[in-house]
Amino acid sequence: MMHDLNSGTLQIFLVEDNPGDMLLVREALAEHGLIFELEVASNGERAIEYIDALDGDDTRPCPKIMLLDLNLPRKSGEEVLKRLTVSSRCSGVPTIVITSSEDPHDHQMAERLGVSHYFRKPTDLNAFMALGELVRSLLEKSTASGN
Amino acid sequence: MFDDSLRSILSTGQGNTIEFDLPGPNGVRHFVADATPEFDENGRVASVLTSSHDVTDAKRAEEGLRAMNDELRRANEDLNQFAYSASHDLQEPLRMVAVYSQLLARKYAGKLDEQADEYISYTIAGAHRMEILVRDLLAYTKAVSISDLPKEGVDANAVLQNVIANLRGAIEDSAAELVYGELPCVKVHDIHLVQLLQNIISNATKYRRPERPRIVIGAAGDGECWRFSVSDNGVGIPAKYTEQVFGLFQRLYSAAEFPGTGIGLALCRRIVERYGGKIWVESEVGRGSTFYFTLPA
Numbered sequence: 001m002m003h004d005l006n007s008g009t010l011q012i013f014l015v016e017d018n019p020g021d022m023l024l025v026r027e028a029l030a031e032h033g034l035i036f037e038l039e040v041a042s043n044g045e046r047a048i049e050y051i052d053a054l055d056g057d058d059t060r061p062c063p064k065i066m067l068l069d070l071n072l073p074r075k076s077g078e079e080v081l082k083r084l085t086v087s088s089r090c091s092g093v094p095t096i097v098i099t100s101s102e103d104p105h106d107h108q109m110a111e112r113l114g115v116s117h118y119f120r121k122p123t124d125l126n127a128f129m130a131l132g133e134l135v136r137s138l139l140e141k142s143t144a145s146g147n
Numbered sequence: 148m149f150d151d152s153l154r155s156i157l158s159t160g161q162g163n164t165i166e167f168d169l170p171g172p173n174g175v176r177h178f179v180a181d182a183t184p185e186f187d188e189n190g191r192v193a194s195v196l197t198s199s200h201d202v203t204d205a206k207r208a209e210e211g212l213r214a215m216n217d218e219l220r221r222a223n224e225d226l227n228q229f230a231y232s233a234s235h236d237l238q239e240p241l242r243m244v245a246v247y248s249q250l251l252a253r254k255y256a257g258k259l260d261e262q263a264d265e266y267i268s269y270t271i272a273g274a275h276r277m278e279i280l281v282r283d284l285l286a287y288t289k290a291v292s293i294s295d296l297p298k299e300g301v302d303a304n305a306v307l308q309n310v311i312a313n314l315r316g317a318i319e320d321s322a323a324e325l326v327y328g329e330l331p332c333v334k335v336h337d338i339h340l341v342q343l344l345q346n347i348i349s350n351a352t353k354y355r356r357p358e359r360p361r362i363v364i365g366a367a368g369d370g371e372c373w374r375f376s377v378s379d380n381g382v383g384i385p386a387k388y389t390e391q392v393f394g395l396f397q398r399l400y401s402a403a404e405f406p407g408t409g410i411g412l413a414l415c416r417r418i419v420e421r422y423g424g425k426i427w428v429e430s431e432v433g434r435g436s437t438f439y440f441t442l443p444a
Binding site: 018020024027100121122123124125128 | 238239241242243245246247249250253274275278
């Protein structure tokens with residue numbers, strides 16, 4: 001189904017355990033004019049339960065994009081990504097990893113598991129706000145391709 | 148034990164040394180015995196001269212020294228690990244302070260009173276300075292975490308081109324002229340040579356006089372080493388500080404005059420000494436400095 005970014009509310013799924021970063025993500029999305037509803041899971045286990053629930057209920061709407069931290073309590077971001085790749089309904093959802101990790105292994109793992117973009121959490125506010133632009137452009141791309 | 152020693156001397160004609168322990172009134176004593184053959188006119192072993200020495204004290208001192216060395220090495224490793232973890236784990240809370248102070252400024256600058264704006268600006272500046280400190284401290288502790296020696300040499304010409312690309316902003320801003328010829332290959336990890344040249348060249352663009360900086364990079368053979376030199380026409384370093392500048396957190400200027408963390412040259416020294424080399428500076432205030440360092444060929 002085609003989706004116009006400027007009409008209606010976007011469903012966005014955020015997996016993040018740091019309340020400070022949750023708020024920054026909201027700021028970044030709002031700054032780029034996105035109207036969104038944010039579903040937040042504060043640990044990896046809840047994120048996997050959310051994907052399980054979506055797979056088990058066709059009537060629930062899938063998120064348009066997923067934003068995922070890697071270093072999470074209970075289940076890691078890597079485990080969430082692995083679950084996502086075998087999801088019957090969410091495997092095609094564009095995913096942005098949002099992390100402080102500089103470890104090249106994390107970057108390679110994210111690429112291997114089909115992540116659309118690897119966003120390093122910056123200390124500069126403008127650089128963090130650019131996340132909103134990144135989300136917007138990924139959504140536009142995904143809308144154009146009819147996903 | 149003595150029988151074996153004697154048998155060996157009789158069959159080979161060569162002296163030997165054996166170590167043995169004997170019980171004493173205050174515990175076991177350690178001895179070393181040298182057995183030397185004496186020959187008759189036909190070249191056969193006629194007798195064996197044996198002399199024994201009590202080496203208990205020397206042995207205890209040696210064991211004590213080894214234990215102390217092990218303890219020191221462990222303490223050093225722990226300290227490095229602590230410094231690395233501390234600076235690594237500092238990054239996350241620091242990022243929160245940095246980003247949120249900027250957000251506070253963006254949303255509320257001009258809406259509070261003048262004093263509040265000033266407080267916020269100091270918070271932002273402090274967080275930024277801390278960020279640079281943590282980054283440099285991490286680089287410093289990482290420099291010693293690579294424990295193996297490289298198998299291959301690294302081409303200093305290629306490393307210099309990387310460094311010039313990394314410092315493009317600073318070189319362009321200062322309009323620095325870089326002069327260099329052919330550089331050698333050296334047996335170090337390339338990241339270490341990058342850090343060395345980058346810190347010294349970056350300093351040369353920073354601690355400049357009003358005139359255009361001229362930085363000359365060269366290398367000359369020095370026995371089994373190469374001696375690199377980086378000369379500049381900058382502000383120079385007073386003679387009494389030419390050793391101190393290589394100390395951790397040592398700075399000659401206030402942040403307002405020349406910003407910095409006092410880690411760069413300490414990092415350079417740590418890298419060079421890791422490879423058994425030396426680093427030093429010759430300088431004249433108002434004329435410039437030449438930094439020298441040696442690395443294995």
